[in-house]
Amino acid sequence: MIVCIAEKPSVAKDIARILGANVPKNGYMEGNGYQVTWTFGHLCELKEPNDYQVNWRYWTLAALPMIPLRFGIKLIPEETIKRQFAVIADLYSKADEIVNCGDAGQEGELIQRWVMQLAGVKCPVKRLWISSMTDEAIREGFQNLKEQKDYESLYMAGLSRAIGDWLLGMNCTRLYTCMYGRNHQVLSIGRVQTPTLALIVNRQKEIDNFKPEPYWVLSTLYRDTLFTATAGKYTSKEEGEQAFSLIQDKPFVVTDVQKKQGKEAPRQLYDLTSLQVDCNRKFSFSAEMTLNLIQALYEKKLTTYPRVDTQYLSDDIYPKCPGILNGVSQMTKAGQKPYLQIIKDLAAVSKKLPKSKRVFDTSKVTDHHAIIPTGQVPSGLSDAEMKVYDLIARRFIAVFYPDCKFATTTVKGKVDKVEFKTSGKEILSPGWRAVYAKDELVQTAEDSKSTDEEKTLPTFVKGESGPHKPTLTEKMTQPPKHYTEASLLRAMETAGKFVDDDELRAAMKENGIGRPSSRASIIETLFKRHYIRRERKNLVATPTGIQLIDTIHEKLLTSCELTGIWEKKLRDIEHHKYSPQLFIDGLKEQVTKIVQDVLHDNSNRQIESGEPEPAPKPSGPKKGGAGSARQSTKRSAASRKKATSSASAAAFAASPSSAPVLTKGKLKVGDPCPKCHQGHIIQGKTALGCSRWREGCDFRQLL
Numbered sequence: 001m002i003v004c005i006a007e008k009p010s011v012a013k014d015i016a017r018i019l020g021a022n023v024p025k026n027g028y029m030e031g032n033g034y035q036v037t038w039t040f041g042h043l044c045e046l047k048e049p050n051d052y053q054v055n056w057r058y059w060t061l062a063a064l065p066m067i068p069l070r071f072g073i074k075l076i077p078e079e080t081i082k083r084q085f086a087v088i089a090d091l092y093s094k095a096d097e098i099v100n101c102g103d104a105g106q107e108g109e110l111i112q113r114w115v116m117q118l119a120g121v122k123c124p125v126k127r128l129w130i131s132s133m134t135d136e137a138i139r140e141g142f143q144n145l146k147e148q149k150d151y152e153s154l155y156m157a158g159l160s161r162a163i164g165d166w167l168l169g170m171n172c173t174r175l176y177t178c179m180y181g182r183n184h185q186v187l188s189i190g191r192v193q194t195p196t197l198a199l200i201v202n203r204q205k206e207i208d209n210f211k212p213e214p215y216w217v218l219s220t221l222y223r224d225t226l227f228t229a230t231a232g233k234y235t236s237k238e239e240g241e242q243a244f245s246l247i248q249d250k251p252f253v254v255t256d257v258q259k260k261q262g263k264e265a266p267r268q269l270y271d272l273t274s275l276q277v278d279c280n281r282k283f284s285f286s287a288e289m290t291l292n293l294i295q296a297l298y299e300k301k302l303t304t305y306p307r308v309d310t311q312y313l314s315d316d317i318y319p320k321c322p323g324i325l326n327g328v329s330q331m332t333k334a335g336q337k338p339y340l341q342i343i344k345d346l347a348a349v350s351k352k353l354p355k356s357k358r359v360f361d362t363s364k365v366t367d368h369h370a371i372i373p374t375g376q377v378p379s380g381l382s383d384a385e386m387k388v389y390d391l392i393a394r395r396f397i398a399v400f401y402p403d404c405k406f407a408t409t410t411v412k413g414k415v416d417k418v419e420f421k422t423s424g425k426e427i428l429s430p431g432w433r434a435v436y437a438k439d440e441l442v443q444t445a446e447d448s449k450s451t452d453e454e455k456t457l458p459t460f461v462k463g464e465s466g467p468h469k470p471t472l473t474e475k476m477t478q479p480p481k482h483y484t485e486a487s488l489l490r491a492m493e494t495a496g497k498f499v500d501d502d503e504l505r506a507a508m509k510e511n512g513i514g515r516p517s518s519r520a521s522i523i524e525t526l527f528k529r530h531y532i533r534r535e536r537k538n539l540v541a542t543p544t545g546i547q548l549i550d551t552i553h554e555k556l557l558t559s560c561e562l563t564g565i566w567e568k569k570l571r572d573i574e575h576h577k578y579s580p581q582l583f584i585d586g587l588k589e590q591v592t593k594i595v596q597d598v599l600h601d602n603s604n605r606q607i608e609s610g611e612p613e614p615a616p617k618p619s620g621p622k623k624g625g626a627g628s629a630r631q632s633t634k635r636s637a638a639s640r641k642k643a644t645s646s647a648s649a650a651a652f653a654a655s656p657s658s659a660p661v662l663t664k665g666k667l668k669v670g671d672p673c674p675k676c677h678q679g680h681i682i683q684g685k686t687a688l689g690c691s692r693w694r695e696g697c698d699f700r701q702l703l
Contacts, residue, residue: 003095004036004128005088007102007111009680010299010672011133012038015101018138027087035091039102040680040691043081043088044114046166047072061178065171065595067588071163073114080682080691089119100148101128104367105307106574107517109151110158127151129367132304132374154367157574164566164587165191171591172557175598180551182606187548188529189557191566192492192514192522194549197531197541198558199491200483201549204541210479216240217475220420222252222468223458227413227420237474244472247415252468254460255419256412263403265358266432268311269370270395272516273493275306275388280486283387284537287485287520293388294371296677301376303392305368307517312364313372320375321353321400327375328393333386339393342435346400359399366575372396394435401432411460415468424457482538485523492519495564513563547607554594667701675699 004019006012012029013036016022020032028037049056052068075085092098098121102108116125125148130141172189181187216237218229234240270278275294279285285293294306329343373393381389405428413420427433483491493512514522523539526532531545541549552558566587572578667688673679676699679692690697 001095002034002097002099003091004034004099004101005112005115006036006038007041007108008678009038009040011101012036014133014135015138018135019142027084028091035095037088037091038084039088039111039115040081040084040682042111042114043076043085044073044111044118045076046162047074049170059174059178061175061599064175064599065592066174067167067171067591071166073118075118078682085115085118088115092116092119092121092123095121095123097123098125099128099142099145100125103307104129104131104305105517106154106158106161106515109154110162113155113159130305131368132301133298134301134374134376137374153574153576156580157570160573160580160583161570163584164570167584167587167591168557172594175595176548176551179598179601180605180607182608185607187607188525189552190522190525192518192563193525194552194557195513195560195563196488196492196522197526197545198549198552199488199560200526200532200539201541201546203480203483204546207479207482212476212478214474214476217473218243218247218418218470219473220247220252220415220468220470222413222466223460225411225422225457227252227411227422227468230412230419230421240472243418244470247418247468247470250415251465252420253414253465254411254462255414256410257460257462258410260408260410261428262406262408264406264431264433265403266398266401267395268358269313269372269399270392271308271311271370272306273309273489273519274311275371275391276520277486277489278391279388280484280489280537282391283384285384285388286523287489288524289384290388291517291520292676292678293385294392297381297385297389297392300378301374302378302381302389304370304372304374306371307515308368308371309516310365310368311370312361313359313369314362314365315360316362317369317372318353318355318360324373324375325353325397325400327377328373328397330377331393332377332379338390339397342394342397345434346397349402353400356399398432398435401435402429404431404433405429409457411457415470422457424455426456482535482540484537484539488523488539489519491560492522495560513560513567544608551605551607554597556590556594673697673699 004012004015004021006015016029016031016034016036019034019036021029021034021036023030025035028035030036047068049063049066051072051074052066053063056063056066075082098116100109100112100116102112126145127148127150128138128141129146129151130137168191169189173187176187176189177185213235214237215233215235216239217233218231218240220227229243231243234243268274272291272294276285276287276290279290279293280287291306294303297303298306325343325346329337329340331337331339371392373389373396378386378389407426407428408423409426410421410423481487492514495512526545527534529544530542531548532539532541534540549558556562566583569578569583573580573583667674667681669681669683669688671681673681673690673692676690676692676697679690679697681688682691683689686702688701690699693699
């Protein structure tokens, strides 16, 4: 018998249907020589401190640093998980072969490898590796199953990441909490979380310390066109008035007229971060909301695998593109087919789809390609899902359109000795811009960096002159802008360096902090810890967040550049370029040094709590949130009551009223979670909750 295992029940049922395993059993499907079972995301976790040494149960400085000789894993202590693992272990023990159908990524690989290790698998294992959940993709994947050993480096990178997060999170959270926390306030420290907070705090300080200064701009209106002095800003009013007096009552003379034609290539396809950025700018969606929406579209077979960091397609996708476009064209909304005409127009431009290196480049695709539609015709989408699908569909259509052609006109003029300039941009051929209505064009950083307005200037002739109306305007220098989720995601992607150019930014992704799939949960964790808050779209550091960053003097914990280097090493492990053992040994040394340095601090500083209520005192450690590899983890209320001898750091930090409680409805165990749309409903002693509570979903409904 061949046992197939997926990451969630919904995916397992799709696979079972295609394989012909249609007989439902307890925790799996069976038929046609296959048994198809599932996990609920993570079933296993790294062991907790008290699993290694009894004295590590207590939050004391004397126990630090906690560095196990050998890391181990254990089953997550939850009845639903224990029952499902027993089913899986029994199936594995009788299997002739196993097919790992987990999500095709680092986390998906780690989830299934840990289950296999704990179950003691000895039979051969194959790997299903697909980029979309369509029936065609699943069938094709099963016809081309890979060897499990081909993904060993992917697993080692995931394992190294988890161990690294455990070492730094567990030790530094306890260290800073015991040294600086007031009234049992947990000070959560994370390998990615803390440098991300440092970005926001440092920007906050720049804004708070900013002192606006006046400056003056000289401009003049000639033939209803505004010209600005090329000398730039005048730092004193006297200097500006002197220039103003020179040009008053003197004619304006056009000294130069230049026209240049240019091209603007279509925007590149979406990776996860660029999609989250556009959704935040255009719709004010949070990064987490966008991730949940694109995950839902993926599971509905409408878009390809979402957790990607490339904006390219592999060459083998090119022959499938006409079929995908045909499927997209049939999508109906309010009785209309919004993409049909623009796809017809594309066919009129060229009988054969163009194949550009900006779109198709196998060398820039590793595990998965950019996010594109699958060609399945959407139906029954929510308004939010439709907005995300529309961005992806239009971006995919647009990359096959010609470049936008425009003409830039620059006119220079002079009054006495003062020089002026204006410029305008005229669209000659819209090209790919025809895919978008003018007000629908997403204003990306690339758009905003240009100061040329899309306006047509009157016809000017060199040497012409005439009267004009000069003005001297007083303005004030502006502070840096607060981070929004969009700009913070970009900063995380490039380790705090701001880059507008697509290709340069792609090169810097190697040293970004966090993975595309984890950045949303990192931002949400900062909210849950009360380190940051939202003011409209702006992200503002709280006093607790500012105090925490001010207290941390260890560069490894707050530096985006240093954290980016660690991320690069993790990527190198995945690509066989760096040793996992060197990575872990390096972190052990760093953690030991941090502990020693902090213990020598005699300042007696204390950090005020940012929590709405004081947190309960822990009776022992438990992996989760503050000190775990999954930094957004939070225990449910029922779990916290049970965990008397090993209460988690998350329980230590979380207020009893922090999770929302919804009124009783008709939900039942196994239903999709109505909040995150990724997990399923599970039952505790007092409430229903989401199976992805460890990943940060705080849905609860009282029984």
